[in-house]
Amino acid sequence: MIRRHGETLLLVLLGIPSAAVGWQIARTWGLPTWLVAVLAAIVLGFIVAAVVRPRLKELAAAGAVFVLYALPIVGAIVRWRIVPSPTALIGDGAYQIQLARNLLMRGVDPYGFDYTGTGLERAPWGQPFPNPALHHLDYWPGTIVVPLPLQAAWQFVTGWWDERIWLLLAGAAVFVLVRHLLPGTAGRLATIAFFLIPGHSLLAVLGDNDLPMIALLLAAALTIGRRRFVLAAILIGLAIATKQTALIALPVMLAWGFANGITWRSLPRYAGLAALTVLALIAPFVLWNASAFIRDTVFYNVGSGSEAYPIQGIGLSSWLLQAGIIHGPRDAFPFLLIQLPLVIAVWIVAWRWLADHRLAGDAIIWMGLAFFVFLFTNRFAQPTYLLLGVELITAGLLGRLASARQAPAEFDLAAPAA
Numbered sequence: 001m002i003r004r005h006g007e008t009l010l011l012v013l014l015g016i017p018s019a020a021v022g023w024q025i026a027r028t029w030g031l032p033t034w035l036v037a038v039l040a041a042i043v044l045g046f047i048v049a050a051v052v053r054p055r056l057k058e059l060a061a062a063g064a065v066f067v068l069y070a071l072p073i074v075g076a077i078v079r080w081r082i083v084p085s086p087t088a089l090i091g092d093g094a095y096q097i098q099l100a101r102n103l104l105m106r107g108v109d110p111y112g113f114d115y116t117g118t119g120l121e122r123a124p125w126g127q128p129f130p131n132p133a134l135h136h137l138d139y140w141p142g143t144i145v146v147p148l149p150l151q152a153a154w155q156f157v158t159g160w161w162d163e164r165i166w167l168l169l170a171g172a173a174v175f176v177l178v179r180h181l182l183p184g185t186a187g188r189l190a191t192i193a194f195f196l197i198p199g200h201s202l203l204a205v206l207g208d209n210d211l212p213m214i215a216l217l218l219a220a221a222l223t224i225g226r227r228r229f230v231l232a233a234i235l236i237g238l239a240i241a242t243k244q245t246a247l248i249a250l251p252v253m254l255a256w257g258f259a260n261g262i263t264w265r266s267l268p269r270y271a272g273l274a275a276l277t278v279l280a281l282i283a284p285f286v287l288w289n290a291s292a293f294i295r296d297t298v299f300y301n302v303g304s305g306s307e308a309y310p311i312q313g314i315g316l317s318s319w320l321l322q323a324g325i326i327h328g329p330r331d332a333f334p335f336l337l338i339q340l341p342l343v344i345a346v347w348i349v350a351w352r353w354l355a356d357h358r359l360a361g362d363a364i365i366w367m368g369l370a371f372f373v374f375l376f377t378n379r380f381a382q383p384t385y386l387l388l389g390v391e392l393i394t395a396g397l398l399g400r401l402a403s404a405r406q407a408p409a410e411f412d413l414a415a416p417a418a
Contacts, residue, residue: 094207112292237277315381
């Protein structure tokens with residue numbers, strides 16, 4: 001049933017709520033009803049095509065993802081350019097990243113910079129306290145440096161830039177990588193689940209800045225499966241230098257590497273290459289202004305007091321705050337004492353599991369579990385963080401379920417490259 005009708009069922013189960021979210025976005029933007037009706041008819045056409053013509057399932061899955069996920073992002077980019085508004089129509093994280101890149105191109109250190117007056121204060125912010133991003137750049141240098149040539153070239157030609165252009169490209173990379181990691185039905189199910197989980201399109205419209213890191217980790221998983229360990233080490237280093245949360249997935253990636261031929265003897269070579277990649281991106285900023293870099297990317301996340309990131313979101317920290325166990329949103333609390341035992345347990349089970357199950361879907365599942373467990377118990381559990389884990393877990397589970405009869409194809413990933 002899953003192999004024959006899985007895409008259709010999933011398109012219906014996830015496409016309808018995603019379309020409902022898109023409808024709300026369209027109403028907020030004041031788009032004409034006829035346009036929304038045309039797009040809904042196109043999605044319905046994709047679903048019908050998948051039922052009537054099984055050979056069109058690939059096109060139907062990709063088309064539905066484009067209409068329900070990518071098209072709203074394109075609309076958000078266009079709308080920000082043509083619709084005057086006192087409030088920036090982009091998430092504060094995505095906007096700060098492109099501002100930081102502009103600062104770097106002007107020779108200004110983006111860490112320790114006061115972003116007040118740059119327009120960041122106009123980004124959507126629904127909290128009762130001032131946006132702490134005005135005084136802290138939390139993102140590691142890879143987020144700023146890796147896409148810098150693209151932003152510079154785009155701005156040179158057009159005179160403007162929108163971070164969601166890069167994030168849309170990262171999303172396309174994730175789509176392609178999942179299809180390569182999980183061939184056939186498994187990949188189609190996984191991509192539908194990843195991109196059409198209700199709420200993902202809404203977060204992506206504002207700017208889902210986790211996608212570049214996810215793309216790099218999935219690319220590393222693919223290259224590990226093909227035993228191209230040097231390239232995998234570089235990709236893992238880029239993922240870590242792009243976003244600190246990639247460190248959570250590192251032990252899972254190591255387990256996947258050992259399952260595909262890495263040995264304790266060869267590990268130091270690849271680990272050193274990954275570390276050098278991280279250092280190549282981080283060291284210049286540490287040398288530039290070490291105190292600003294550490295204050296923005298370390299103390300901001302784990303400290304307390306006025307410089308700490310306030311507790312918010314929908315995770316364990318909010319529950320403890322509401323229960324009165326934590327008295328104030330900026331009070332210190334040893335979250336790591338909760339996070340580390342839980343995520344270490346996930347890492348240990350992942351190592352044991354991946355040693356016996358060399359399916360790419362399993363690696364994706366365990367990455368998602370590690371992310372979810374750690375970020376749910378984090379000081380701040382943003383919806384984007386929780387969605388990150390849920391997306392990977394769901395995509396991996398569906399991919400593994402659908403690839404039960406495709407195990408030989410999955411094992412071919414471990415064959416040496418020609």
